[in-house]
Amino acid sequence: MNIGNAARASGISAKMIRHYEAIGLISAGRGANQYRVYSQADVAELRFIRHARDLGFPLQDVKRLLDLWRNRARASGEVKRLALDHVAALEAKAKSLSAMAESLRHLAQHCHGDDRPDCPILEELAGAFSSQVASLGDSENATKETGKEGCHG
Amino acid sequence: MNIGNAARASGISAKMIRHYEAIGLISAGRGANQYRVYSQADVAELRFIRHARDLGFPLQDVKRLLDLWRNRARASGEVKRLALDHVAALEAKAKSLSAMAESLRHLAQHCHGDDRPDCPILEELAGAFSSQVASLGDSENATKETGKEGCHG
DNA sequence: CTGGCGCTTCCCATAATGGGAAGGTCAAGC
DNA sequence: GCTTGACCTTCCCATTATGGGAAGCGCCAG
Structure with missing residues (x-):
């Protein structure tokens, strides 16, 4: 089948399927007209990817999982x-x-x-902060001393 | 003060301060040497921004909050x-x-x-959700080119 | 005058996804 | 045969927030 059908069958947009191929997550055959061709096994991989994405795995992890899935000797x-x-x-x-x-x-x-x-x-x-609420995510530095000038002009 | 000191005083990187200026969140004066110049009021705005960001507000919301803060007649x-x-x-x-x-x-x-x-x-x-193709992970004789999709190929 | 740090602008990269243009392919209908 | 329309191709751009790094200039101390 072509990419449109693979998209419908997997729930992943054609745009994303091409992207996944571009970053080496999947591969696809090509027909004589250069159109991408997908087998049922390819669609199964796409569904696998979608499920992993639905669970919030970043694509890097999805790649690892996909490799493990494809490897019969995985641990x-x-x-x-x-x-x-x-x-x-x-x-x-x-x-x-x-x-x-x-x-x-x-x-x-x-x-x-x-x-x-x-x-x-x-x-x-405006500044009356006393507790740090975002320390788990991406904040990196607490309140430093204020008002020390150093304006070398 | 220059951008480096403003960065240290606010906890926002110089890179980000320039970026906030580029997207119209803040503005900065320029010295004779074209260096950005920041007052204590500017630093207070930067701290405001950092606090809002620490609470997870997207920059778009930060802009609106900042506008409200600057407007003494806000509701x-x-x-x-x-x-x-x-x-x-x-x-x-x-x-x-x-x-x-x-x-x-x-x-x-x-x-x-x-x-x-x-x-x-x-x-x-692999598909226990949609349970359609279950045994593709370890076999290669799975349907390769089924013609059951209305594909013009 | 030079060394070194700070500032400037500009380009690139991240992660995942989408929009859209310009053009090729194909099947069907008239 | 030719048109139409759906589908495909590649390429570029946008998003959100942040950072890295290069090339070049400013400024101060030694």
């Missing part, structure tokens, strides 16, 4: 390790997001939310 | 709405990630995780 330990590492990453990220949500919800709770300009949310953002 | 209701919308987005995302983690953890629980190839994680990824 399930490696698959499990990949999976559990990813579980840890997912949970860390979820926790980080939940912490942000909770902080912000807390701030919003004390905001009137009317047409007056007084707003504790903005005040807090 | 706190708008700030609160922005905040609560973002809380909802954060929680939705966190929930989605937690669901992935739980699914995957479940799968991993049933995997031996040794050097045998048998692996329920891979089996599930």
